[in-house]
Amino acid sequence: MSATAYTDRVAATGSGNPLRSLSAEEYRRVKRRARQIDARSRCAFSNSLVQLYGVRAFRGAVIDLAMKLEGGRYFSRTLREISRVHHDVQVGMYTYGRSTLPGYYPPGSSVGNFGSIGTTLVSHRLPSGCPAQHPLFHDPKLGLVAEKSSSYVARPPIEVGHDVYSGFDVITLPTCRRIGDGAVIGTSAVLTEDVPPYSIVAGFPARVIRKRFSEEVEALVRESEWFLRPISELVEEFDCFINPASVQMMNRLVSVMSRPPSPIEAAAS
Numbered sequence: 001m002s003a004t005a006y007t008d009r010v011a012a013t014g015s016g017n018p019l020r021s022l023s024a025e026e027y028r029r030v031k032r033r034a035r036q037i038d039a040r041s042r043c044a045f046s047n048s049l050v051q052l053y054g055v056r057a058f059r060g061a062v063i064d065l066a067m068k069l070e071g072g073r074y075f076s077r078t079l080r081e082i083s084r085v086h087h088d089v090q091v092g093m094y095t096y097g098r099s100t101l102p103g104y105y106p107p108g109s110s111v112g113n114f115g116s117i118g119t120t121l122v123s124h125r126l127p128s129g130c131p132a133q134h135p136l137f138h139d140p141k142l143g144l145v146a147e148k149s150s151s152y153v154a155r156p157p158i159e160v161g162h163d164v165y166s167g168f169d170v171i172t173l174p175t176c177r178r179i180g181d182g183a184v185i186g187t188s189a190v191l192t193e194d195v196p197p198y199s200i201v202a203g204f205p206a207r208v209i210r211k212r213f214s215e216e217v218e219a220l221v222r223e224s225e226w227f228l229r230p231i232s233e234l235v236e237e238f239d240c241f242i243n244p245a246s247v248q249m250m251n252r253l254v255s256v257m258s259r260p261p262s263p264i265e266a267a268a269s
């Protein structure tokens with residue numbers, strides 16, 4: 001979008017738009033920054049760092065270096081590659097929080113793009129029927145039990161969608177296996193079952209308190225699949241993301257997003 005088109009778009013969004021005071025020059029800078037972010041998200045030594053992570057003693061240093069070189073947890077593609085290769089966990093782009101810590105989520109898990117899910121805790125199911133339930137007895141690391149001990153059930157994998165937001169101190173029990181796209185999880189929620197897409201859940205046990213959007217808007221947001229695009233592309237349509245969603249705006253987003261895809265994977269590699 002040209003700077004003039006940007007100014008027109010801002011003028012059309014009405015009051016309350018947090019970008020109203022952004023000049024055309026500042027907007028150009030935003031776009032430049034977004035392009036730089038995507039461009040630097042994989043450093044030249046990425047493959048070597050992924051390999052080096054295999055040496056336990058270097059793990060901390062590798063993670064620190066990858067984050068330093070690639071703009072931090074939101075962006076580092078090497079961190080994501082380490083999770084995939086060494087821990088069998090897929091972590092989407094721009095997602096931040098504990099899920100980006102390699103090894104934090106159980107193998108086989110996946111987390112979508114644009115997630116804010118740092119505080120989700122993942123718990124084990126402990127052998128409460130045994131006289132001793134301390135992990136030392138039941139964790140194969142000490143060697144008392146075999147790798148696949150049936151008395152100590154590790155947390156099963158979890159699938160977290162795109163654009164998921166979880167508040168402080170959320171606890172996810174093993175019975176919750178899936179958090180749908182666009183879900184919002186309230187502070188201190190305890191998730192005992194799957195969270196439906198685009199719903200706001202809260203409480204203990206967590207229950208749906210409302211949906212984020214009307215059915216019509218939700219369908220359009222889903223159809224747009226905006227969360228599969230890189231941030232450098234999404235800033236072009238900034239007003240669709242920072243204003244409350246309306247049918248008209250989401251229709252525009254759907255039509256813009258029907259362009260040939262340049263998915264995050266392709267654009268950022």
Ligand SMILES: CC(C)(COP(=O)(O)OP(=O)(O)OC[C@H]1O[C@@H](n2cnc3c(N)ncnc32)[C@H](O)[C@@H]1OP(=O)(O)O)[C@@H](O)C(=O)NCCC(=O)NCCS
Nearest residue numbers: 166167168184185186187188189200201202203204209210
């Ligand atoms: C869940 C949340 C998004 C809901 O916001 P909202 O849609 O504006 O909801 P409201 O404040 O109107 O509350 C709706 C109802 O849900 C209840 N509720 C809201 N948040 C709740 C929570 N975390 N736990 C239990 N109940 C909650 C309210 O008491 C209210 O109940 P009522 O209808 O019986 O009066 C918000 O409360 C929340 O927890 N946000 C997360 C904030 C956070 O952790 N930030 C840290 C960032 S890392």
